[in-house]
Amino acid sequence: MKNSNHHIVSALVENRSGVLARIAGLFARRGFNIYSLAVAPTDDSKLSRVTIVVDVETSLLNQVVNQLNKLINVVEIQELSPLDAVERELLLATVQCSTGKRSEIIQIVTALGGEIVDADISSLTIEMSSTPEKLDTLEELLNSYGILKIQRTGRVALPRLGYLAETVADSELKLA
Amino acid sequence: MKLTGAQALIKSLEHQGVEVIFGLPGGAILPVYDPILDSSIRHILVRHEQGAGHMAEGYSMATRRPGVAMVTSGPGATNIVTPLMNAFMDSTPLVVVTGQVATGSIGTDAFQECDITGITMGITKHNWLVKDPNEIPQIVAEAFHVATTGRPGPVLIDFPKDIANSAADYYTPGSVSLAGFNIQTEPDSNAVAAAADLILKSKRPVLYVGGGVLKSNASAALRILVEQTSIPVVTTLMARGAFPDSHELNLGMPGMHGTYTAVTTLQKSDLLIALGARFDDRVTGKISAFAPNAKIIHADVDPAEIGKVRKPDVVLLGECRRSIEELTRALTEKTSSSNEALPLNITEWHNTLKEWQQKYPLSYDRQASDVIKPQYVIEEISKRQKEGTILASGVGQHQMWASQYWKFNSPNTWVNSGGAGTMGFGVPAAIGAKVGRPDKQVWAIDGDGCFQMTAQELVTSSAEQIPVKIAILNNAYLGMVRQWQHMFYEERYSEVYLSPDLPDYVKWAEAMGAIAFRVDTPEEVIPTIEKANEIDDRSVVIDFRTDVTERVFPMVPAGAPNDDILVSPEHADGIIQ
Incomplete structure (x- = not known):
């Protein structure tokens, strides 16, 4: 999961049909892989916030961000540096679990700050919301017990207060 | 309502x-x-x-x-x-x-x-x-x-x-306000000052003028800047006409088929002032070898163009016309309050350019008497153009020759397909231009391949009484592809032959309501152009049977550095360093 080419792009977009296709289309046109994507309405129902994690070199990313900024439905866009951002991600995982291992798994999950949200005779479903790195750790540990199904949401992020990163477009223009 | x-x-x-x-x-x-x-x-x-x-x-x-x-x-x-x-x-x-x-x-x-x-x-x-x-x-x-x-x-x-x-x-729409659509029109004043400083320091500056100058109606502003500074100008394929070809500081078109002087001026410059141009690969050649010693001032209204291809030293984000005007103003102010002077003292640079122009002008065999050279047809039509004539073209060899040999002297008189290279653009684009400017004469230089793609619109031109003049440079080939096969595929001509007589262009044009002529010899070229120029109420199609073997020069092979420009074979030394 840790990859030096991972960049977080946060965009405020109009909440309309087709907007996601326009955004995704710009990535596809340049052959970039979207690593994760999270979209939901904001407090203003006309707007949604999109958080995109993309695997790309910085110079190429600037070009995509500039192009995204040209989309009429994109109201605001910025690249978030992980240092200047608060990031969270949600993980749901169903893990195979014999009676003997049950308390061991519960212990690990609780220690990392997760929760058991469902259980039956031979499996547990675990929920955890945390930083992507902590979720990586949990996923790795759960793997040794046998993950039956897993879904991660992809990260959502907001700039840290007082650290409001400048938009990439703006910083580009300050070259002069 | x-x-x-x-x-x-x-x-x-x-x-x-x-x-x-x-x-x-x-x-x-x-x-x-x-x-x-x-x-x-x-x-x-x-x-x-x-x-x-x-x-x-x-x-x-x-x-x-x-x-x-x-x-x-x-x-x-x-x-x-x-x-x-x-x-x-x-x-x-x-x-x-x-x-x-x-x-x-x-x-x-x-x-x-x-x-x-x-x-x-x-x-x-x-x-x-x-x-x-x-x-x-x-x-x-x-x-x-x-x-x-x-x-x-x-x-x-x-x-x-x-x-x-x-x-x-139905209601009268209010003013448009789109949250995600905000355009910066005025360039940053600090950036303008920085650009002016670079210009005053430069020894080998060049204005790299692109289509944005036409889109922002900046031709007049550009002319003032050039005359005040004496900086030479290159006009890209999309900017032909933005600055008059008759002006001695216009070096012509840069790029893959640009003039030797325009290409080399960009290459050797120490300051490249890009105005509404986007460093297209057809202009830059191999990008890592493009204008290696030049600092870049990039004026554009589109932030996504800034730094897309070449990282600029100074960015003028805003409408091209405003950037040009502000630059002119800043230069005047700076020179009046210091010991620097306008026009720039770049005589040595001007002399170098003149040498290049004399040594490597655009050329073709003007003595040819047995065969019609396509460039000759274009030159002769250009010489006889009425004031403000609009020229359209298709895409291919004929387009490059048109851009090279036509004398453009006013903005918005050149209608061609640049970035997309859409064959078949010429006939309908000429008709559209005539609809927009019924007061102007409209010529199109077309290729035989292009003409066959959209010729049916001559029916529209006849039915709607929109008279245009189409010069088909008929070499019976998809000429540009043939040229590449000649030069880069060992003359293995694959699927490029079209035949000069199939279709019969004269009959076809007549069937669509146009007046049509066929020209087989150099002597007939001028009289036929003159005949066509006298016809104002019908479209005219002329089937010029041109030299099959003619190639477009100069040429920078695709992906090669611009320094590897190939000039016309008549300039015996071929590749110039």
Whole structure:
């Protein structure tokens, strides 16, 4: 999961049909892989916030961000540096679990700050919301017990207060 | 006011000042064609929807007004995809209305249904699917605003049939305000000052003038800047006419088929002032070897162009015309308050350029008497052009020769397909230009391959009485491809031969209502051009049988550094370092 080419792009977009296709289309046109994507309405129902994690070199990313900024439905866009951002991600995982291992798994999950949200005779479903790195750790540990199904949401992020990163477009223009 | 959606659409177009629609009706757009009968807008019925799109482009390039086209759903819509892509590449403002199946049928694979907003997402500045008839005036206003504001470009309005038939509230649309569409028009004053400093320090500056100068109506401002500073100018394929060819500081076109002097001036410069140009690969050649010692000032209205190809030292983000004006003002102020002076003291640079121009002018065998040289035809038409003649062209060798040998002296007189390289652009674009400027003579230089792609629009020109003159440089080949096969594929000619006589161009043109001539010898060239120039009420087609073997020079092979420019074989040393 840790990859030096991972960049977080946060965009405020109009909440309309087709907007996601326009955004995704710009990535596809340049052959970039979207690593994760999270979209939901904001407090203003006309707007949604999109958080995109993309695997790309910085110079190429600037070009995509500039192009995204040209989309009429994109109201605001910025690249978030992980240092200047608060990031969270949600993980749901169903893990195979014999009676003997049950308390061991519960212990690990609780220690990392997760929760058991469902259980039956031979499996547990675990929920955890945390930083992507902590979720990586949990996923790795759960793997040794046998993950039956897993879904991660992809990260959502907001700039840290007082650290409001400048938009990439703006910083580009300050070259002069 | 209560109208039908169709009436509201036409009224909205009238409100935007639309005078002409190029189009072709069909099922889904049928309701919109009824109110056209009662409208002040002239509708020009094309023979193929691609023709409508290119005509709208030609109209726009000749007038600087947005071109408008209207077609039906499905195949009508997909037939206009190429013009949309072409307009997107060349930043031409177009508003295209496509019919769509009724909203309830969308997504059901209904007859002539097609997801045209999906298809054109990547080749329009924006597109709209109208879902509420009451939104029509506002959407049309937004469409024109987006198409014409900032870097111009095409937009598309997809118009479902039931929306056209339903009752709509017509109102005068308010001013357009789109949260995600903000254009910076004024360049930053610190950046302008920094640019002026770079200019005053430079020894080998050059103005790299692109299509943005035409789009922002900056020709006059550019001329003042040039005359004040004496900085030489190169005009890209999209900017021919932005600065007069008759001016001694105009070095011509740079790029793959640019003049030796324009190409080399960029290469050797120490300051490249890019005005509304985008460092296209056809201009830069191998990018890592492009203008290696030049600092870059990049003036553009589109932030996404800044640093896309070449990292600039100074950025003038804003309308090109404003950047040029501000730059001129800053230079005047700086020099009046210091011991620096205008025009710049760059005599040595001027002398070098003059040497290059004398040593490597554009050339072809002017003595040829047994065969018609295509360049000769272009030169002779150019010499006889009436004031303000507009020249259109297709894409290929003839286009490059036209750009090289035609003398452009005023802006918006050159209508060609640059970024997209759309064969078949010439005939419909010439017709569109003539519709926009009926007071001007319109010539097109076309190739035999290009002509065959869109010639049917000559029927439109005859039916609608839009007289244009088409010079086909008929070498019986897809000439540019042949040239590449000659030079890079060991003369293995694969699928490029077209035949000079099939079709019979004269008969074909006559069948479409045009007057047609065939010219086989050099002696007939001038008299036939003169005959054509005397005909004002009909389109004229001349089939010039030109030299098959002629190639376009200079040439920078694709992907090669610009220093590897190949000049005409007559300049014996071939590759110059």
